[in-house]
Amino acid sequence: MSATQGCSRCGTPLPVADGYVTWCHECGWNLRPVEQDGTAQGRLHRLYDAAGRRVGNRMASRLRSADRLLPSWTPAKVAAHGIAFGVYGFTAALFAGGLWLAAGAFPNPAALVAAALMLGVAILMRPRFGRPSAEGAVDRSSAPRLLALIDEVASALGTPPVHIVQIDEEYNASWAVVGLRRRRVLRLGLPLLAVLDPQERVAVIAHELAHGRNGDARRGFFVGSAVRGLGELYGVVRPEGRIDYDSYFGIFERIVNVILYVVSRPAMWLLLVELHLL
Ligand SMILES: [Zn+2]
Ligand SMILES: [Zn+2]
Structure with missing residues (x-):
């Protein structure tokens, strides 16, 4: 890090270190982070971003006009918990249904595949507590x-x-x-x-x-874990974005995509509603 370079704005000699951004300690040149273009990847991310902005704006205006700042139950918060409760119920039903199907229709292979799918999705959607670690x-x-x-x-x-x-x-x-x-x-x-x-x-x-x-x-646990579960469900059933229509399997892909589109709508709508309520 012996190299130096003159600041392009004020001329101050600046140390140049390999692998680091050069910036000016005198005039602040090059200190600002690179502008992001603000287009997050994917529909889900845009939804999260939009929900985040909405929560921020709503909270700011509520806090400005509040007499007391203690947390309280709002109708939106109650509804968000209600939906979360429904998501956990759905997950439990999927798990129980998968077990019931596997046991009842054994050894029908189609039923076993369906049961494995149901159990797999239920396990993906399960509530997660997180695990404490002793690191650091x-x-x-x-x-x-x-x-x-x-x-x-x-x-x-x-x-x-x-x-x-x-x-x-x-x-x-x-x-x-x-x-x-x-x-x-x-x-x-x-x-x-x-x-x-x-x-x-x-x-x-x-x-x-x-x-x-x-x-x-x-x-964050009760509602947040349910939102994560809905996101997992949507990730599983979401239709494929790009289809190779010329390929031999194009027609099958199209049929599967239509089915997935129909199946994924309820999960997406619920996710939207839940994000609006937060
Ligand atoms: Zn400078
Ligand atoms: Zn914080």
Whole structure:
């Protein structure tokens, strides 16, 4: 990293390091990230993006006019939980139906294939708790001041203390409630902590703990896991985008695609409704 280059805006000599973007510490030249063109890949991603923007705008306007900021049940939240409940019911019925078909129609091969499909989709759609890992976990003896700060922030927010604090290499921080025992996990990326001022670190920790205070992770499990299940279902039954009509099997592909289109609509509509409600 001995090479240097003059800043194209202000002329300051800049160090040039192989594999890194050159930027100017004097005038900020080349500091902005590359503009994204904003067209996410695929219909599902565009739906998620649109839902995210809507949630953000709605929340901002609600918070501006609210007298109290405690989380509460809104009709949309109730409906979102209702749909999630239906998704779990469907998954359970698919699983039970698959077992029933396999046992009842044995050894009919067509029935066994159908049963395997039903069981496979049910397993894909199953609710997932996530699994706590010990990777990068720090405790009171290895990071006493950090843990004390996290405890202090938790008590200031009126939220129960964190079970597991993990340090990773991400330029990010995150909050999750995982496992059957619902362990509260705070992940802090070392690169992020390193670039923040002390008060900014307090703010990041408070932001993450506020996800728990607000009940976001719980909603994230019940509704979020159902949304993921619907997404899995849609991924299985979604029709193929491009078909080679000239191929020998073109006509069969077209027939299969029409069937898949019809079968995939309910999953897509439910997913749309659920995303609108969030
Ligand atoms: Zn410059
Ligand atoms: Zn957050």
